[in-house]
Amino acid sequence: MNREMKKIISNIIWTPVSISVIAIAVLTGCQDFLSEEDPSNLTPESFYTIPDHAEAALAAVYADTRFIGDGAGIFSSNWQLLEAPTGTSTTETAQNSDLNNLYGLIYDGRTGHIINWWNGLYKVIAQANMVLDKVPAITPMDEAQKTKILGEARFLRAWAYFYAVRLWGNIPLITDPQTAASENFRPSPSPQEAVYQVIVDDLKAAEAAGLPWMDVSGRVSQAAVKSQLAKVYLTMAGFPLSLGNEYYQMAAQKSAEVIEYANANPNLINLFPTYGDLHDAMLLS
Amino acid sequence: MYNKLLKAVIKFREKAEFALSILLVASLTLSQPGQARTNSKSDFGAVKQEADVTISGTVLDENGEPLPGATVSVQGTTRGTVTDLDGKFSITVPEESTLVISFIGYQTQTIIAGNQTNLTIRMNQDSSALEEVVVIGYGTQKKSDLTGSVGSVGEAELNERPSPSLNQALAGRVAGVQVNVNSGRPGGRTNVRIRGFSSINSSNNPLYVVDGVQLPMSNQDQASNAIDYINPNDIVSVEVLKDASSTAIYGSRGANGVILITTKKGKSGEGTLTYNVDFSVNTIGPNRPEVLNAAEYLAVEELAWRNMEKYDPEGWNAGRWAYLNPALRRTDPRIFDSQGNPLFDTNWLNETTQNKLSQNHQLGFTGGNERTRYSLSLGYRDDEGLLKTSYLTRYSTRFTIDDQVKPWLNVGGTLSYNNQSENLVDVSDAVPRQIVEDFPFLPVRYEDGTFANNRDYPFAEGTMSSMHRLYGRKYILNTQTTLGSAYSNIKFAEGLEMRTVLGVNIFTQENNQSSTRTLAIAQSGTASKSLNRDTFWSLENYLTYNKVFAERHAFTGLLGISWQENTYSSMSASIQNFATDFFTYNNLGAGSQLPRVGSNASRHALNSFFARINYILDDKYLFTATGRADGASKFGENNKYAIFPSAALAWRLSEEGFLQGNTLISNLKLRTSYGLTGNSEIPPYSSLSLLSSNYSAIWNETQVGGTGINRLANPDLRWEKTAQSDIGLELGLFQNRLTLEFDYYYRKTTDMLLDSPVPRTSGYATIRRNVGSMENKGVELTLNGVIVEKADFSWNSSFNFSANRNKVLSLATPADIFGVGGPNFTNQTNIIRIGEPVGSFWGLVRLGTWNESERSEAAEFVSYRNGLTILPGDIKYLDVNGDKAINDSDRMIIGNGNPKFWGALTNNIRFRNWDLAVDLQYMYGNDLLDMNLHPSEDRQALANSYRTVLDAWTPDNQNSMIAEIRDTRAGYVTNVDSRWVKDASFLRGRNLLLGYTFPVEVANRLRLSRLRVYTSTQNFFLVTGDEIIGDPEVTPIRGGDGSNVFSQGMNWHSYPKPTTYLLGIQVAL
Incomplete structure (x- = not known):
């Protein structure tokens, strides 16, 4: 056997050996080669551990309430769902056929504005449910701060449900965070009585959450909770729940609380003397 | 005149030579040791000089054209040379020795050496050009041995049409490949589909493989793909893999077809230097849009106002539209005379376009000896777009080296770098739209030099003019691409080789944008800058075994393992309100309002094992089986790995006794294949449940960051799978002067990755799931004919025809999918509906x-x-x-x-x-x-x-x-x-x-x-x-x-x- 042959044979033996050694080294070094962790986004498991996270989670609920101002196709916004069919506003464009149809009182589940309202309200509800589910477990956390945050989240959830129940009547009632495996992931509508019950419970909890009477920062205040509660009672008193006198009384009672406080603290709450002033553009500006 | 030109060219050449020689010295240094060795060998041969004769001659092809690169060797020795670009050679050999002249695709000739000094050797084409070798996944194969459907585009065809990108060079070359060049922008914007659509949410783009290294799908702006930044002049051939038998070896990246690119490599023999240059001018293309001129427009406007009385009588009678009276609007003395007649009649298409000279220079060197070969290329391209201020400049360089280190070991590598800069004036619709909508009665600029805009005319739409936008807005994309690869090829024994390929692709893109203070009035100027980087590496190892048993069983086996990883990171910053337009995007600190920053990062990886067996019996019956097991980080915990198999059969009827020697049919092959491929081109982390931290509430008039729900988890997420069957026929008539290739295919994609709608009551819109299916079926026909073939006249014709029918078979829910396609600024424009084609x-x-x-x-x-x-x-x-x-x-x-x-x-x-x-x-x-x-x-x-x-x-x-x-x-x-x-x-x-x-x-x-x-x-x-x-x-x-x-x-x-x-x-x- 000549030297050349020997060399080739030794190559044949050694090269695969060294390659496999390298391959094994690479393989074992890369045990996590196919596992993944997103460096730019949090997961529910890695969040909600300190009080700051509770504030951030609440901010997301507030952020989603702005869907009302979001676009609904060209030259239209979601708020026009309530304005166009009621004749409160008009338009000079004809490019948005959904909007055209709203003016013609033609709408159904395919109308963009209606879809956006449904999606927008339930997104607020889902964000609030996340706060209400995750924040109680955060420790250590100042209890007053925790109660306040939970109260705000419950107010915002009630705010969304109140729109939804008035727009659609019987609707799905979701009060906990959802995953694809959740029992009520594909829910059935709940009777509107049950929805109103959650609204009232939420608002009462918010009322007792130690919120300041007024909050210039734009966050929910005691006065907002009580006014909203008054409006909810008033609605419950009439069609379709028709709970009548008792609820008119409760609505009046809640309103009176706000009015009395305003009269005592005109620097904090400056109410219009009459309801009609609310619709006077000159006064508003 | 002719002589004068000659002299000038010689003069220029002498000057250029000096510059080139510097580059040559640098590049040739690498090949010097090898060169020396060759010389010493011939010195050794000179010892027994008395018996030698020097023979020189020219090798010509069948048309009498010089044939460069033909090998002239002495039979039974290693002595030999290669013809130069003129087909000339000169060799000193022992008298009476036999010279062998050979060239791929031609019949080998032998000559007994006498004392001929000026031989002319005319080579005849090999009866079958079928011996053509094509590149396939992880190897090469004789075209005649192919069992799959592979389209090839050679260097000659690629060179024929000067193109700024490979995709444009490919347009129309291969049946079944639909290349649409959808924009006149420098560099173009191409859409490449091989055999229709396979996916709704994942990519429909083919996989590109350059010299064996897979290119990553890019995350970059304008969906640019790394392939757009490869100098098409460096490409020597392209193979398009279409059927599953040829693509399944690429497993989860093969579903949309695979485009294999082979770049120029060094050749042994005398060094060559090539220089290609072209100059071009763009002019407005056919079928230009016709718009109203000033007089026509003003008449239409007049009529439009008067007709308001008919269409809104109530408003008209209430005087609500009096303010729109054209007489009241045509008062600007810069635009109208005192009678309200227009002073200008501007043709905005003419104003916004330019016929500017573009240039493209490509310089190439190749050389080497029998051990080492190298190539070096340098390119400069300057495309001046049809629209003013739009351009693309590209500097590129590429170096390759291949070395036979030991008889059993080859190593080599490539390194290429591209630096491209573009101004994308059409990144939004604004400029092309304003060209149509700018008022014809406006001048481009007023006397004081400021731009005239639609907004200067009362109650109009369009705000700023096309010219104002062209000159006031910048969208500069600077892209640097570094592509490198290194390989080793070890020959363990006859027929058994192992190849290791390491590939790296670094893709860096800078996106610079700014608008002037006159354009972004409300913001008083805007500027932004973002930087993205994709870093990709791959390591692939594979063993190939070739063996012919008993002279009739030809066997090839392949076994390999591969890793790929892609990391991406980006950062961006923007700001508004500048005191001057001087800075554009170069001093964001000079802006004073709404500063914004962002950054992002992601990673994904693939780990794969692959194998292939080819078996050929009697050169007639061909069988191929391939398989690839792919693991991808992007998929759910429960489904990381998947297997993609394929098999193919072919029968070369022309090798059968009954067709042998047939004067009409020179080649006839039937083939069929079936296989599975996948698609994994979804964003990473799609299977995870994620929160978003991009919410912001406004408290106390300041933004407060929020974190909330974003995406539902799906631990079962897995690949889209495309099953494809193919039946093909290859026919060659009259010694292959007429060739025909026909394919019928049926592709069915299942487990489509769809954002399947979930009840919105969950707060989420969709969950990414494997649901839905779609089919594509079609035929492809290619005809090539040599119509005339004479010494000084030849005519070749090539025709291809493709038809594809797409149909959506099922979706996540029976409901139609809207919001696809675009632009959706009116009501929906596109629909995906079961039973109907996409698009x-x-x-x-x-x-x-x-x-x-x-x-x-x-x-x-x-x-x-x-x-x-x-x-x-x-x-x-x-x-x-x-x-x-x-x-x-x-x-x-x-x-x-x-x-x-x-x-x-x-x-x-x-x-x-x-x-x-x-x-x-x-x-x-x-x-x-x-x-x-x-x-x-x-x-x-x-x-x-x-x-x-x-x-x-x-x-x-x-x-x-x-x-x-x-x-x-x-x-x-x-x-x-x-x-x-x-x-x-x-x-x-x-x-x-x-x-x-x-x-x-x-x-x-x-x-x-x-x-x-x-x-x-x-x-x-x-x-x-x-x-x-x-x-x-x-x-x-x-x-x-x-x-x-x-x-x-x-x-x-x-x-x-x-x-x-x-x-x-x-x-x-």
């Missing part, structure tokens, strides 16, 4: 306009015009359900942007030293959805319109498709409808090229071995429907390319396509 357009059917006799019928309709009564002169739609209301129930599929069939016809004619190429492209049965008709025909008097509005409804012209002209504010009607859809079948003259190669004697006088000059006209004619405005081959810009997957054939103001005139010179020495 379908969705809208109403316009019957025409209501005429006077139908007044009462029109009035019965629920108003679809701002609540105002529908009148004669308004648009009349098909009321499908007869409910006298026009709404979603009346919408239907009204067209599709994909062709029923398409292809190309290429003719190459050579007469003596002249060559002529005529390259035609055709598409049939594709519709165009012209969204431009919304602002430019359906409405008037807000901005300029197409001239078609002159044919609108009038009491005297009631048989019109266009509604009566009126100011939009009196109520008008516009919807995506059948009026916007037109048959956009077309025939395009893609390239007309005429070249002249100087006779060798003339070239030699210039001390060159080759000199060719050529001219080319690209996009030289277009035949399409009369009603098509602009180019029918388009996709919209708005919405980004990502959402444009299904919007082929939608027109929404894109960069106009030029006709390009080019003059080129090719030099070799």
Whole structure:
């Protein structure tokens, strides 16, 4: 056997050996080669551990309430769902056929504005449910701060449900965070009585959450909770729940609380003397 | 004159030589040791000089053209040489020895050496050009041994059409490959589909593999792919793998077909230097849009205002529209005289376009000896776009080296670097749209030098003019691409080899944007800068074993393992409000309002194992089986790995006894294959449950960051799978002067990755799931003919035809999918519906306009015009359900942007030293959805319109498709409808090229071995429907390319396509 042959044979033996050694080294070094962790986004498991996270989670609920101002196709916004069919506003464009149809009182589940309202309200509800589910477990956390945050989240959830129940009547009632495996992931509508019950419970909890009477920062205040509660009672008193006198009384009672406080603290709450002033553009500006 | 030119060229050449020699020294240093060895060998041969003779000669091809690179060797020895670019050789050999002259594709010849000093050897083409070797996944194969469907494009074809990108060079070359060049932007914007669509949410782009290294799918802006940044001049051949037998070896990245690219490599023998240069000019292309001139526009506006009385009598009588009286609006002394007559009549298309000289220089060196070979190329490209201020410049360089270190070991590598800079003036629709909508009565600039804009005219739309935007807005993309690879090839024993390939691709893109203070008035100037980087590496190892048993069983086995990893990171910053326009994006700190920063990162990885067996019995029966197991980080915990198998059979009937020696049929092969491929091109982390931290609440008038819900988890997420079967026939007649290749395929994608809607009550919109399926079936036909083949005249013709039918079979829910395609600024334009092809357009059917006799019928309709009564002169739609209301129930599929069939016809004619190429492209049965008709025909008097509005409804012209002209504010009607859809079948003259190669004697006088000059006209004619405005081959810009997957054939103001005139010179020495 000549030297050349020997060399080739030794190559044949050694090269695969060294390659496999390298391959094994690479393989074992890369045990996590196919596992993944997103460096730019949090997961529910890695969040909600300190009080700051509770504030951030609440901010997301507030952020989603702005869907009302979001676009609904060209030259239209979601708020026009309530304005166009009621004749409160008009338009000079004809490019948005959904909007055209709203003016013609033609709408159904395919109308963009209606879809956006449904999606927008339930997104607020889902964000609030996340706060209400995750924040109680955060420790250590100042209890007053925790109660306040939970109260705000419950107010915002009630705010969304109140729109939804008035727009659609019987609707799905979701009060906990959802995953694809959740029992009520594909829910059935709940009777509107049950929805109103959650609204009232939420608002009462918010009322007792130690919120300041007024909050210039734009966050929910005691006065907002009580006014909203008054409006909810008033609605419950009439069609379709028709709970009548008792609820008119409760609505009046809640309103009176706000009015009395305003009269005592005109620097904090400056109410219009009459309801009609609310619709006077000159006064508003 | 001719002599004068010669002298000038010689002078220039002497100067250039000095510069080139510096580069040569640097590059040749690498090959010096090898060179020395060759010399010492011939010295050794000189010992027994007395018996030797020197033989010189020229090797010519069958047409009498010099054949460079042919091997001339002495039989039974290792002594030999290679012919130079003139086909010449000179060799000193022992007397009476046998010379063997060989060249791939030609019959080998032998000559007994006498004392011939000037031999002429004419080589004859090998009876079958079938011995052509093609590149396949992880290897090469003789074309005759292929069992799969593979399209090849050679260097000659690639060189024929000067193109800024590979994708453009590929257009029309391979049946089944649909390449649409959808923009006239420098560099173009191409869409490449191989055998239709395979996916709704994942990529439909093919996988590109350069010299064995897979390119990553890019995350970069404008959906640019790494392939766009490879200098097409460095590419020597391209193979397109179409059927599953050839693509399944690429497993989860193979579903959309695979494009294999082989780049230029060094050659042993005398060094070569090539220099190619071309100069070109863009001009406005065929079928330019016609808009109203100043007088026409002002007349239309006058009429529009007067007609408000008819369309909104209540408002008119209340005086609500008095302010729109044109007489009151035409008062600006910069624009109108005192009578309200216009001072200008501007043609904005002429104003915004330029015929500027572009240039392209490509310099190449190759060389080497029998051990080491190298190549070096340098390129500079400067494309000046048809639209002013748009450009693309690219500097590129590439170096390759291959070395036979030991008899059993080859190593080599490539390194290429590209630096490209572009100004994308069409990154939004704004500029191309304003070219149509700018008022013709405005000047470009006023006397004081400021730009005139639509906003200067009261109650108009369009704000800033096209010229203002061209000069005030910058969108500069600077892209640097570094592609490197290193390989080793170890030969363990005869037939057993292991190849290791390490590939690296670093892709860095800088996106610089700014708008001047006059353009971004509200913000007082804006600027932003972002930086993205993709880093990709791959390591692949594979063993190949070749063996022929008992002279009739040829066996090839392949076994391999691969890792790939891609990391991406980006950062961005933007700010507003500048005191000056001086800084553009170069000093963000000088801005004072709304600073924004962002960053992002991601990673994904693949780990794979692959294998292939080829077995050939008696050169007649061919069998291939492949398999790949892919693991991908992107998929759910429960489904990381998947297996993609394939198998193929082929039968070479022409090798059977009954066809052997047949004078008509020289080649006949039947083949069939079936296999599974996958698609994993979804964003990373799609299977995880994620929160978003991009919420912000406003408390105390400051932004407060929020974290909330974002995405639902799906631990079961896995690959899309495409099963494909293919039947093919290859036929060669008359010694293969006429060849035909036919394929029928059926592809079915299942487990499509869809964002399947979930009940919105969960707070989430969708969950990414594997649901849904889609099919594509089609035929492909390629015909190649050598029509004439004479010594000084030849004519080759190539024709291909492809047809694909797509159908959606199932979706996540039976409900239609909207919001695809784009731009969705009106009602929905596109629909994905079960049983229908993707890319379908969705809208109403316009019957025409209501005429006077139908007044009462029109009035019965629920108003679809701002609540105002529908009148004669308004648009009349098909009321499908007869409910006298026009709404979603009346919408239907009204067209599709994909062709029923398409292809190309290429003719190459050579007469003596002249060559002529005529390259035609055709598409049939594709519709165009012209969204431009919304602002430019359906409405008037807000901005300029197409001239078609002159044919609108009038009491005297009631048989019109266009509604009566009126100011939009009196109520008008516009919807995506059948009026916007037109048959956009077309025939395009893609390239007309005429070249002249100087006779060798003339070239030699210039001390060159080759000199060719050529001219080319690209996009030289277009035949399409009369009603098509602009180019029918388009996709919209708005919405980004990502959402444009299904919007082929939608027109929404894109960069106009030029006709390009080019003059080129090719030099070799």
